Amino acid sequence: MLGEPVLQHMHVVPSWDFAPMSMMRDKLRALKSLAGPYTPFDPSTAPDDPTDLFAQWLQMAIDAGLREPHAMTLSTVDEKGFADARVLILKNVDEHGWHFAITKSSPKGKQIAANPNVALTFYWPTLGRQVCIRGVACDMGAAVRDADFLARPVGSRAGALLERQSDVLDDESELDNGLEQQRQRIAADPQLVSTNWAVYAVKPAEIEFWQGNEERRHVRLNYRRDGHTWLRERLWP
Numbered sequence: 223m224l225g226e227p228v229l230q231h232m233h234v235v236p237s238w239d240f241a242p243m244s245m246m247r248d249k250l251r252a253l254k255s256l257a258g259p260y261t262p263f264d265p266s267t268a269p270d271d272p273t274d275l276f277a278q279w280l281q282m283a284i285d286a287g288l289r290e291p292h293a294m295t296l297s298t299v300d301e302k303g304f305a306d307a308r309v310l311i312l313k314n315v316d317e318h319g320w321h322f323a324i325t326k327s328s329p330k331g332k333q334i335a336a337n338p339n340v341a342l343t344f345y346w347p348t349l350g351r352q353v354c355i356r357g358v359a360c361d362m363g364a365a366v367r368d369a370d371f372l373a374r375p376v377g378s379r380a381g382a383l384l385e386r387q388s389d390v391l392d393d394e395s396e397l398d399n400g401l402e403q404q405r406q407r408i409a410a411d412p413q414l415v416s417t418n419w420a421v422y423a424v425k426p427a428e429i430e431f432w433q434g435n436e437e438r439r440h441v442r443l444n445y446r447r448d449g450h451t452w453l454r455e456r457l458w459p
């Protein structure tokens with residue numbers, strides 16, 4: 223838990239374990255980053271609507287065979303103002319925004335309920351591309367929630383019905399028993415939906431498309447909402 227004394231939870235590392243730390247730095251420096259080659263991105267050809275550009279880039283990530291091209295980092299802020307972040311799966315993109323599905327009682331669910339200002343970050347390494355979205359998360363309501371929930375595999379539905387995500391797990395058998403109970407509830411009522419489930423759509427205020435370049439002359443295109451249209455601006459790399 224942030225804000226608590228950290229050391230009491232930490233394993234105390236013997237000092238000789240620090241010796242390899244300089245090797246760690248060397249190891250990291252030896253790794254390549256943004257080595258390319260990449261397909262250049264010409265921002266003058268970008269569509270007016272960033273949703274269309276996102277669709278193009280996502281399709282290129284899918285075509286490039288990237289694993290989980292629909293994985294993104296959701297960043298939130300907790301009630302004490304500390305940042306938090308985790309990876310989620312993108313469920314849809316439409317006129318409402320970028321969708322994800324979560325348990326409302328989870329830390330991220332509580333954080334969004336208190337402060338819906340969030341960020342989404344995609345990274346597609348093979349393409350050297352990043353997309354950063356800043357916006358407001360809106361609950362899509364019961365009908366979208368129910369459809370999403372019922373389309374999930376049974377194990378996923380059972381896990382969500384537990385409503386314990388991110389609680390401390392003291393005993394593995396509690397998890398096994400809990401999942402079994404929820405599976406039995408689903409077997410008895412296949413249309414059972416957790417009212418603790420929610421689909422959110424992030425309506426973007428800003429979207430930045432970042433194309434890495436081997437010579438570090440990265441191309442950045444930022445869309446900013448301006449009423450019903452979008453302003454497009456290049457950003458310095």
Ligand SMILES: Cc1cc2nc3c(=O)[nH]c(=O)nc-3n(C[C@H](O)[C@H](O)[C@H](O)COP(=O)(O)O)c2cc1C
Binds near residue numbers: 309323324388
């Ligand atoms: C590739 C990947 C996809 C994930 N997809 C989801 C998801 O769609 N929904 C979800 O609640 N958690 C998902 N998770 C788990 C979250 O990263 C996180 O551990 C969990 O939601 C608890 O977050 P919280 O404690 O901040 O609420 C995914 C993790 C990974 C690595």
